Amino acid sequence: MAEAETRQRLLRTVKKEVKQIMEEAVTRKFVHEDSSHIVSFCAAVEACVLHGLKRRAAGFLRSNKIAALFMKVGKSFSPAEELCRKAQELEQIVESKRNQSLANQDSLRRLPKLPSLSQQVVRNLWIRTALIEKVLDKIVLHLVENSSKYYEKEAVLMDPVDGPILASLLVGPCALEYTKMKTADHFWTDPSADELVQRHRIHSGHSRQDSPTKRPALCIQKRHSSSSMDERPSPSPSARDYVESLHQNNRATLLFGKNNVLVQPRDDMEAIPGYLSLHQTADIMTLKWTPNQLMNGSVGDLDYEHSVYWDYAMTIRLEEIVYLHCHQQGSGGTVVLVSQDGIQRPPLRFPRGGHLLQFLSCLENGLLPHGQLDPPLWSQRGKGKVFPKLRNRCTQGSSDSVSDKEEDEATDYVFRILFPNSQSDVTHYVLLCDQMKYQIISRAFYGWLAYCRHLSTVRTHLSALVNHAIVAPDVPCDAFGGLTAEVWRRFLQDGTAYKEQELLRLVYYGGVDPSLRKEVWPFLLGHYQFGMSEVDEQVRACYEQTMSEWLGCEAIVRQREKEQHAVALAKCLSLSASVDNPGTVHRTTPHDSSISNEVFESVEEVDQIETEPRSEEAKQVTKVNGEAQPNGTSSPDSGHPSSRNFSVTSGLSDRSLSTEDSTAPDTTPKTTTSATAQMPEMESLYPQFDSLTVGRELKNDALSPQELLDMYTLNLHRIEKDVQRCDRNYWYFTPANLEKLRNIMCSYIWQHLEIGYVQGMCDLLAPLLVILDDEAMAFSCFTELMKRMNQNFPHGGAMDTHFANMRSLIQILDSEIFELMHQNGDYTHFYFCYRWFLLDFKRELVYDDVFAVWETIWAAKYASSGHFVLFIALALVEVYRDIILENNMDFTDIIKFFNEMAERHNIKQILTLARDLVCKVQTLIENK
Known part of the structure; x- marks a missing residue:
């Protein structure tokens, strides 16, 4: 039994990896040789090929068993012989790369390119080469046909069913074309879902600072499928002219220049280093900040002139600036520019070394003779300009104590840009004050108006989605234990010991004890009524x-x-x-x-x-x-x-x-x-x-x-077609139990011929049969379940309602995600949730998690919301919201991501978040 489970586990892994490679080939028309899916696929195939391999077939003295096996096969099988020659050549190249500095670069370009010299790539080199040379399926089929010569009896390739299946699975990947071309989205910008989740964990666990020599953060790159990339205006003039304008030229004088000045373009981003420069022409003075990636061209393989970094570059006219807020710090200094309308520009953070003072000095010199800083910088006997001797106000002690000891010098300054000879100087400051007043009043008014509209939308569109009684956020600890055997026993002995609502509350927060599901589920689905005799x-x-x-x-x-x-x-x-x-x-x-x-x-x-x-x-x-x-x-x-x-x-x-x-x-x-x-x-x-x-x-x-x-x-x-392929890998569905599934399904359709069978109904029946293990009981409970689920199928109209409700929920609860969905091709139609709603997340979760989610949905109808599926769907999006935002996902990206994440979700985290979201909506409706 254990050997059979091992074979099935190895085969399932290969199936999963084949599915990912084929999906990548379909969506992008090619697969790059450096794709992470190839690495995973080769590791899975190698595990199957090595399973149960005889010692003499693997070679006693060879550390690379795959190489020994393929070389032995090559003696009698010509495709394997040719593969051995190419793989040995690559091994020699790998060895030379380790020992030398790639002196013979021209010869390497004629051979398949290796993404890196990692141990994993070297270990799977033979399988990988066989895949790219399109002979892997032929070699594995040869091994299957001659398995008794190479394998023990428990091996995957010795099994009369699993062996041919493995060989058949490899036909598709071996028929694909693998390219060496560098493309904008070939490897780094299109990782698997597992890799995205792992990157996010690393990113959120460490606070780091981007370096111009490293790859940009995930949030800065976007595939070409996004419409936001195409709609972003390109810089004018051209990128090359802009970079050249940052230097001294015959049109403008460069007054100041400093690299590695940090700017945080958005709140959800880390600070980016860039080049700060101050330029003066005959008419105006201009301050520019340009990300280092644009200065040195290190934007990866993306089109330089359409790089997203151009969104973060700044060009500021000094005549629009009124105040400079300077903050001296131990690590350097920061300048915040305030314009005439009172809006602050992103802070400019200088590195250590007096660069802040040098910038202010160059700015003051550039303003002369028509303008000046107030207060001015002071010269100290020809040693250069210094900050004025400002004092901090003393809030404690008497005036005598102040005179006795010197006050501390201030480290924060506010400089004002003055033009004394300008008649409009007073007008500028009056305009500034008026603008600031207008901005404050406008923001307060529009904030209040938006809040009122927000509550009106919530009450109008979302009030029917939740029960009016707010679910208490401070749930007693006993509720998270769920419906236990002890509680259920006491209820059966004395129906007055627990009220029905209390039992449903326990199920809602903690689920049902697995040993009780066969007894409790008929009550939750309405087959029985609490307190009534059996039927x-x-x-x-x-x-x-x-x-x-x-x-x-x-x-x-x-x-x-x-x-x-x-x-x-x-x-x-x-x-x-x-x-x-x-x-x-x-x-x-x-x-x-x-x-x-x-x-x-x-x-x-x-x-x-x-x-x-x-x-x-x-x-x-x-x-x-x-x-x-x-x-x-x-x-x-x-x-x-x-x-x-x-x-x-x-x-x-x-x-x-x-x-x-x-x-x-x-x-x-x-x-x-x-x-x-x-x-x-x-x-x-x-x-x-x-x-x-x-x-x-x-x-x-x-x-x-x-x-x-x-x-x-x-x-x-x-x-009959659907029954035969329904969850056939799950242990319960033996031929006898598949016959039960067919009997129940035919009985239900016989009573509902006006509706007929629709693909997916078997998915809804299967978990019920697993738990109840009784045809008549499963038939009755399935009939009750379909009273709600029938409307999700094409003959009903519930699916459009689900999509509309999801749109309203996410627009109100997470406007940032909604805006991203709207901008990247506008997939606020939420079609990627279709399978979630159709099957109550059955295809997204493993069986044990399906049981927990379904009983929570049934109890939620009475405890918090009859539309709890919406909040589970919203929780699924919210759990991965940072990954979605960081990678700027479009519709294709998000479908691929959730398909790969199927059966890998943390269901406890998702259910907890879904309950919190219900409570949040209830609180908004009550205006608390």
């Missing part, structure tokens, strides 16, 4: 009756398909005979066209029928004395259709199965089956057929037998 007998009887109806119909469908199969086969043989006997061709020529079309249509149906698992004999019973006699066990949970109470007439006469109507004219095509042309006769042959529609008249407007058969046949084929 199992009625449900079981209803379920058995429903099964007897659809199994009877299915028997008719199967019989009809067998007839169609026989007719199609006969036509194929007839057509083949006519082709083999040219002498008869002229007699069949007039009907060739119609016959050919019918034959091909029938053959397609035959193929579909033959691929469907069925056991006709096991599903039929004979009717003796008006009572059904089962061929097997009569337990309703056995999973065998033969145990159901239904009857189908067996041993039909040749006339009943005839493919020809005896009363029809001779010109009638003889390909018409009795199931389609003789429905009245079939009704008489199947006595129970009339009763199939009796109980369905109200729901289906008295469907005719033919319509009923057609609708059921269509749904039956859809169900």
Whole structure:
């Protein structure tokens, strides 16, 4: 058992890595050789190839077992022989790179490029080379076909099922094209979801300062798919002219220049070093700050003139500046420029060494003779200018104590730029005061107006999403323990010990003890009502009756398909005979066209029928004395259709199965089956057929037998396809339990033919069956669940409502994320949440987490919100909001990210955040 689990784990890892590589190839039309997905894929394949490898096959003295294995295979398999030669050449290059300084660069360019000399790349070099040379699948298939020669019996490649599956999985990656070209988004800007999460952890755990020699932060790079990159205006004049203008030229005089002056362009960014320069022309004085990445061109592979760093470059006209706030610090100094309208520019942080004073000195000299700083800088006997001797105000002690000891010198200064000879000097300051007053009043008014609108929007659009009673934020510790076995036992013994609302509150905050889920879930879903007696007998009887109806119909469908199969086969043989006997061709020529079309249509149906698992004999019973006699066990949970109470007439006469109507004219095509042309006769042959529609008249407007058969046949084929591939890797779904899943699904659809089966319904039924492990109970609970979930499918209108509510929620609770979504291609339609809402996050989580989330959703209806799925979806976005913002994700990015993060979420963190978000919305609605 442990060996089988190991094989399955290794194979699942390969499947995951193949999926990521193929997704990257589809979305970007190529895969770069340096992609991190290739490294992960090669490691996963190597683990499978080495699993259970015989010692003599691996080589006793070889540390690289893959190399030893491939070289042994190469003796009898030519693709492996050629691979060994290329891999050995690469190993020699790697060794030379370690020992030398890449002297022979030209020869290296002709070989596949290695991203780095890390131990992991070297260790997977043989697998990687085989992948790029497109022979990896052939070599693995050869190993599978000759596995007894190389592997022990427990190895993956020795398994008769897993070995061929592994070889088949490698066909797709080996068919792709791997490029060496440098592109804007080839490796660094398009990492996997795991890598993004890991980078964010490192980034948030350490406070660091970017260096111009390092790669820029993630938040500064954006793929070309974003529209925000295209809409950003390019700098004018051109980038090259702008950089040249920072130096001394015949149009402007450079008064001051200093590199590594730090500026923090946005609050959510780290400070960026740049070049600060002060320029003077005949008319104006200009202050410029340019990021170092633009000065030295280190913006990676992005288009230089369209680099995002141009957004952060500043050009400030000194005539617009009124005040300079200077703050001396031990690490240098900071200057904040205040313009005439009272708006402050981002602080300029100087490095150590007196550069702040030097900047002010150059600025003062540049202002002369028409302007000056107030207070002015003072010269100290020809030793240069110094800060004026300002004193801090003394707030303690008497005037005598102040005169006795010297006051401390001030370290913060406010300089004003004056133009004494200008008549508009007073006007400037009056304008400044007026502007500041206007800004203060305007901001206060618009802030108040926005707040009122904000609350109005919340109350109008979001009040229906949460219960009006606010969930207490200070939850008692016992609630987080959930519904325990002790609490449930006391409730069953004494129904007054706990109120229903208290039990639901415990489930909402802490879930249900896993051992109790089989008992508690029927209460949460409405199969039972708290305090009422059980209704199992009625449900079981209803379920058995429903099964007897659809199994009877299915028997008719199967019989009809067998007839169609026989007719199609006969036509194929007839057509083949006519082709083999040219002498008869002229007699069949007039009907060739119609016959050919019918034959091909029938053959397609035959193929579909033959691929469907069925056991006709096991599903039929004979009717003796008006009572059904089962061929097997009569337990309703056995999973065998033969145990159901239904009857189908067996041993039909040749006339009943005839493919020809005896009363029809001779010109009638003889390909018409009795199931389609003789429905009245079939009704008489199947006595129970009339009763199939009796109980369905109200729901289906008295469907005719033919319509009923057609609708059921269509749904039956859809169900059987989905059931066979539903969670087949999960331990519970053995063939017997998959049969149970099929029985429940067919029973539900039989009662809801007007809706029909839609892909995804099996996903909703499967967890219920896992927990309840009872067909009748799972059928009843699934019926209750679908009362809410049915509206999420295409025939309902709930999905558009979910999207609209998500838009309102995130716009109010996290405007920054909403703005990013709106700017990067406007994906505020939230279509990436479609699968979340359709299946209640079933595909996003592992089974144990699905159980916890579902029972919380069901309890939340009564405890906090009947739309708790919205808050879980919002919590999923909020948990990764910093990663989304840092990487400036667009619609394609966010879909790829969440697809890769499926089944890797911290569900406890997400549920806690979702409950907090509910409380936050409730508080906003109550205006508290």
